[in-house]
Amino acid sequence: MNAAAPPPALATRALVAGYERDLPIVRGVDFEVAPAELVVILGPNGAGKSTLVKAIAGLVPIHAGQAFLAGADITASPVQEKVRHGLAFVPQTENIFATLTIQDNLQLAADILPRSEQAARIAEVYELFPDLAARRSACAGNLSGGQRQMLAVARALIVKPSVLILDEPSAGLSPKIVGEVFSRLKEINTAGITIVLVEQNVKAALAIAHRAVILVEGELRHDGPAATLADDPIVAQLYLGATPAGREEQR
């Protein structure tokens, strides 16, 4: 690695991961994300996209290879330590504490910060998400799908992460709400936070991403600029295994 160049915000080296050691789902993935980059991970169902990001976050066992955060090896770090190192993860489902209030969801994340910083940081996040601020005492379980996703993102931002990983944030949301969520993610990325996004909503994800990688059967099959990916026939074949007409359907 070049000593003069900053290390990648996030990187994996020959990463092998899966729930069972004998059945790896992610098979030797090497990938890097530069600081302040927004990368989307695409791939057909069962490709191992979610498993890859869960393994990086510490929710799925890593059987071989390594994961790095800003050059530091986080392969063996417990899940709660990764947050302290600056890695925030927003799972696809059950990504908020439904029985806690909005305030308690944010306070829970803030509890790992020094006590003197907690209130100010929560106030900053409420400024980014005024809808949540207005309902801070409401039980999070009463929020709509879009509001829940916003709360999950807001909670992840509390610790000022260097890297934010989201697993299918558009799942189950209406197109209008997806637009709002993705627009907010773009703002967060523009503010300097590196984002890694796993998505099935190809069109919306490519519209905001700098780069896209495609995972097929647990292996990295393509890595390139997002802007050119949508019209790349090789990628369409890899990703969809179908004709361009099929690709339109997937969108």
Added chain:
Amino acid sequence: MNPQILVDGLIAGAMYGLGAIGVTLTYSILRFANFAHSELLTFGAYAALALSSALGVLSAGLLAPLGPFSFGWSLPLAAITAMALTGLLALAVDAVLFGRLRARRSSIIVMVMASFGAALTLRSLLEFVFTSKPAYFTRELQIALPLGGGMRATPDQLLALVLAIALVVAVHLLLTRTAIGRSMRAVSENQALAGVVGVDVRRVIRVVWLLGAVLACVAGIMAGLLVQLRPYMGFDLLLPLFAAAILGGIGSVPGAMLAGLIVGLAEAGTVQLVGAEWRTAVAFIILVLVLLLRPHGLFGRPQA
């Protein structure tokens, strides 16, 4: 109906409630019914007895009754140490048994069976060390004070009731107003997500064991003080504790205490209205009715 059942029921219910809080917390966070919890009551009570007796040997003045109560300073001093010892025992059992099973991702039924094994071992050890002969913290006789309305209670009974209520309020405040309480509620709802948010789940589990053990110890000392100590005292409380925990709703501290009081009152009422031989059936009937009619209890959340 004799109004005394109200006092008798509330006092027994306070004991059940304290024990049930430990059951409900471990159930909601560790996701299994720990049948060894009642042995923590027994262990706590015997630890307090041994320590109190030792203090009495060192200084006979510590055994002199405190004001209107039947016990001297030796008991509260011993109780504090007994709570610490019971907490350590719970942590040790977790480290040796339950923690290892969790690491192996053992199924719930394996955890439950392991808890039966732990209960049997602890109970037998206590019986071996202290024999099955009943023991007492004090032999002092107490006169029940009139409370009005035809009800009477001894100072020890009133102290136990006040202590139980104070502890429930303290635990409720701990859960709702502190960072560790927030973490406990988060782990109870979604352990994986709690880790992602930065909660140290293993630390939360240790705190839950400690908290449950301390409350069990207090409940055991209360039972020993108000009735007697026997190696099977915890085992006899097992059904009322689980009935209270499930009636209150798994995870709900106020629910566990309220349900404990309900079970205690139901038992006291049954003794007077039906007959003492039916007392032990009451908790079982409550348990079955709750599981059939409202499985999530009074304050629990329905399973999705």
